[in-house]
Amino acid sequence: MKITKVKTFVLHVPITPPITDAINVATHWGLSGVRIFTDEGFVGYGYTGTCAQGDEMIVDTIDRYYAPELIGKDPFMVKEIWDSLRFGKMHWIGRAGVTHMALAAVDIALWDIMAKASNKPLWQYLGGHKSKGIKAYNTNGGWLNWSKERLLKDVTEIVEQGFTGVKIKVGKPDPREDYDRVKAVRKAIGDDVIFMIDVNQQWNVNTAMTWGKKLEEFDLFWLEEPLNPDDILGHKKLADELNVPIALGEHVYTKYAFRDYIHHGAVEYCQVDVTRVAGITEWLQVAGLAAAYDVPVCPHVGDMGQIHQHLVAATQGSIMLEYIPWIRDIFVEPATVRNGFYVLPEMPGASTEILPAYFEKYRIR
Template structure:
């Protein structure tokens, strides 16, 4: 099965209620720049990255896919996924200009598409190809009701709806607003509304300084918070180590890390409790699996960052024994042929061949309109 063509794709899907906000970003659309890889057998594999739908940047990603990596792939065996990943990763010209950033985002999209191709050629879902772990379903936690631009009343209402009507037993709330005191009030209101049995996660998106993270992180403990995600600057291993030693609230991080070696440094420093690899910033499924194995070897749970790449992450989590929980965000659910399905608070294993990232015909029809 030889690769004949790489076709660039950019999708922009609207987010909830026309716009969301965390401590550092406000967006109206989720971007999915990616690629369709065509083969001489007629099989087509799809892979995407994830952005804040900034068209100039999205174009840079797909240009890197087709113009930089594309020539390395034409004529190659599409089933040689790991060999092709190493060929692209070690390409001297591309390696010279970036071992993370846009080049990693582009490589990740290609890698997903190659795994998608292999699954389709073998007529099996990705979780099955990766070996599975005996899981038939996977617990989901919902992020899409905890945004900072929601009023406290709307925040509480949305969280109650997720639990009482949709069956979720875990939700995530954004913190890192202008007032740490108000952050705590919002968390207190949600805990009071949901009771003691529902898990609450929090996410500061890197907003806090070390003193603020210590102060607020310790105060979060009174509300039985499962974790504080990205409390500080994303690459500060030493600072997170000091924070972990100064508070009881567990730390989750990883969505902004691009390399296996970065995860290794956080794990070895005891600076992370929940490991959150994302195939978008890691260079696809191939490197994601390496990070999951690293976490598993150190007895740490893997809870991937989704935003919104749950279509693929559901397969990885079904297959890897370190994963028992996965974030849910619905932005791409109407854009994919086989979207991730959550029923009564659990992901249900997809039976469709592939990695779950093939767009619908309607989604593909929007490409030239962006």
């Protein structure tokens, strides 16, 4: 099989109403992606996710630097292609960020082609592990801009829908407000529901130590991204001293950075994101590394659940997956949660193919 054509796209899908966490405001979810065509008729779809900022830089990277290298290549040589792009022309100017997210879109499209050509959903093509579905936890009721009333209403409804885990955002200017919201949510959802909080890097070590200790009484399943993601030592200190496990990974870009986090005991739930580690090829290596240390893998979703459901379903040490349904409706086979579990995809591929009507409706480039 040979690659014959590479075409990029940018879609902006509205998020209604707009949401915030401690560092982001999102009115749209951006999909900067690529369709890769082959001489055997298979078309791979790959994309990365943004808060609808910087998408043009990602697809420019693909158009100018990656696409010309792909023509004529066999998609089944995905690892060789990954190495040649990772260590090619762009290596000097970008070993993370834009170039990595661009490579993720390409890599995902190649895995989509391989699974389609093998007539299997990606999770089965990768060896399959969770035929009964994947436990889901819901983040979509816990945004930082929600009033306390809305927060409590939403988390209550989420539990009524059958979810057994919820996550809310914290990182208000006054941590006492966070404490008040966490306390109220725990009371609303009861003691049996798994409950996580996400700081989105807003605290320093002292704030995280002080408020992490105060929040221990609410039996939190994890404390997510308390600090700057480059601060491995700070996270290690928190992991050593708090009775709440530390989760992170959505801003960690390489297997080497994950190695250091995991080896030093600075992360206790690995949230490796396929779009940040430049695709499925590197994601699988990080998942293997985490497995060797018995660190569970629970990928960041927001909203990349279409692809992550396949990866979690094929990973032994992966216990659950986040659910944020912002863009699910645009896909040919949308990620679906029923009674608190992801229903595993049945169509061949990575579930990344977009319905033509939505492709045109939301396309800005």
